[in-house]
Amino acid sequence: MNTLLEVKDLNVSFQGNENETVNAVSGLSFFIREKEILALVGETGCGKSAVAHAVVRLLPSESRVMGTIKFGGKNLLELSEKEMSGLRGKEISIIFQNPSLALNPVYSIEHQLAEPLRIHGQKMKKKVKKTEGKKENNALSKVVKALESMGFSNPHECMRYYPSWCSGGMNQRFLIAASNMLDPVLLIADEPSKGLDRSRVAELENELKGLKERSGTSMLLISHDLSFVRRLADRIAVMYAGEIVELAEPKQFFEKPFHPYALGLLKSLPENGFIPIPGSSPSLSSLPEGCRFHPRCSFKEKRCMQEHPELKESKGRAVRCFLWA
């Protein structure tokens, strides 16, 4: 399968509140194949959102981004703002956290779903003309279709809703429908499951899965929730303190995680009895020397405190640890 998005040596840093340099992302490399879901898993403050924002170039202007992000043969970091906004929403679309905030409360669902069509230059016609033989190319029918594909049985009614009338789950589905209006090839979902109930998370999981099967969209799924990612992702990348520490397929990963941090994460899951990792994540402005996980690691050796391990790859999985060198 072809590679769709390739990120190489991505570095993101910015000035913190007290003029210290925050290295949000350092030396990050990964790729996403076509029709593949890559999950970027990590805890708060590990720089995973910065990756998502770097890919769509929505980082604040004062942050420094280095490296290459290749998408369809182009380096996204070198495109002009105009070219980039042509890509956003059309080929790469984004779902942000908190569905009720991402939809504008003063516009109807129809208006918001048709927005990407309008921006990217397709005309909107008011009524569905069911002329046979003609392509149903107008926006309204597309909106209807998108809603139907998201599992709404009464799309014509739903279109007239306003975000405040609907539950969080419904808004989430509207949001996914909106991000999928132009059949993007890559969908970036930044913490889509945050703040949702368990049942809603399961719903979201099915929707994203269905989306991938129907339209073959690749996804970069950014989440802190391992159990959410488990059934959805084709590959899982675990981030710690701004770098990827382990990359593996979910089956292998959940059977036997290699990196001590990944092991600790799995152990602290509810089904494994909430066994915590001691200590807390380092701040991104003052990273420890050597392996970034060593202060909390129970397998650490002398070497871990001095040398910084590289990401070693073998048989489709990669790990950044001396134990597995």
Add this chain to the structure above:
Amino acid sequence: MGLIAKNLARTYRTGLWKEKCIFRGVTFELKSGKTFGLMGPSGEGKSTLGRIVAGLEKPTEGTVCFNGKPLSGMKKAEYAAFRRSVQMMFQDPTEAFNPRKRIEQSIFEVLNLLKTPETEHALRTKKMLETVGLSEELLFRYPSQLSGGQLQRLALGRILLLEPEYIVLDEPTSALDVSVQAQVLHLLKRVQAEQKIGYLLISHDEAVVHFMADSYGIIKNGQLNITDA
């Protein structure tokens, strides 16, 4: 004795004559040293129930009894004792402390409220930080400079200064990462074992409730069904 919720009901006025009932006939008891879990889907009024038990809101019907006395109609001194003994911990740790004050100031204010002499402030703060497992340098920072886990522990520590008998935990870990959630849950268990505090744990996460609770209730369609774990 203990903290007893009797026949609580809460209704909202949606129009001039319309009323919407969130829950009705809710009865349960919090015992010291035990955890009562409260589960249910969002929008079923779990948090409202928690705030009523903590005395921050008034129920439409029913009473909350603390040590055999109903909350409404308590004398001032009794209410002050209740206010000290029943505390509440909130979901969002980033909001738990005033962003304009250093942590130290927020904590010393609580000690001032307790009329602790100033000479003992440093000592008590140190003791508290030891209990929740944090280092002293955090005191001189602002809340925005701390992580969610650290803030949630500090919030618990600040509550513990008041030596409460009951704590209402409103989704204490749902804003935290998995590994931090595990840390905070273990801390809560340890504190309960040491100080014999009764918890009312409100959570939508079954696993958390099963891990923590001695008995739990599910609130659904305005009714509470209690099960012993």
Add this chain to the structure above:
Amino acid sequence: MMQKEAYLQESTRRWKDSIAHYLNFDIWKYERTLKKLNREGLFLFAFFLVLALFPSLFAPYSPTERFISYESPSIAHLLGTNDIGNDILSELVYGTRISMMVGFASACISTLIGLMIGLCSGYFRGTLDELLMGFTDVVLTIPKIPLIIILGAFLHPSIWTLILVLGLLSWESIARVVRSKTLQIREAGYVKSARCMGFSSFHIMRSEIFPNLTHVLLPKFMLATASAMISEASLSFLGLGDISMKSWGIMLSFAFSRGGFIRDMGWWYIPPGVCITLCVMSIALIGFGFEERDKERGNRGVDAE
């Protein structure tokens, strides 16, 4: 032919690009100048403040000292003299204190009242809120300048009544802003837990809510000062000021009524006007600067999550 079309398309694209680029650049420049203006506002304000605090250092003569009247600018009298022979430059320097005092004092009064009412109605809500906000609405409907003119006619025109009246009539917008901010803050976790721990309402309002209000209060205070100074100037110009305390507005009024305009003595009526404009502008700029800083702080999203 094809080549030509392609060339045309390409050239229009380039034009658009360059225009967009130019505009973009322009926007940046505009923002930067605004920031610079903000700093200049601060300098200007500091200058006026020094003038107001130590007028004797800058004024060449005492404002009551008399010379030959209606004199043109000369080295002895840089801005000439007025109808009764006072040095206009000295008058101008001494007027700074009065104009600024009226502005700040009435802004203090209005901010204080607005803060109290907004805080109480936002924090206690319920009936008190309804009452206070109803009262605010009533005050809001009172036409201010006409009322002040009537009051000025009936009361003894003194600077203190002016300050009081201006202060007592311009707190509504501050009260509204403070109330809405308080409503928002009282739902924050730290206020709820403070209530839970049994802190008194007064302590919560003073120590938990008030520090989080300062960043909305400061720009409001600055803008209230500026508008009070303008009101004072216009009222004084209408002849409702205190003649014994010569502010810039009264200087303008005298220049108008005692022959400054007729004799075309630009050095009499232009400087106080310019001073009022500059001083109000500097204060407003500082106020905008505060607001801008607040916005920037709010926009600083995307942290290292």
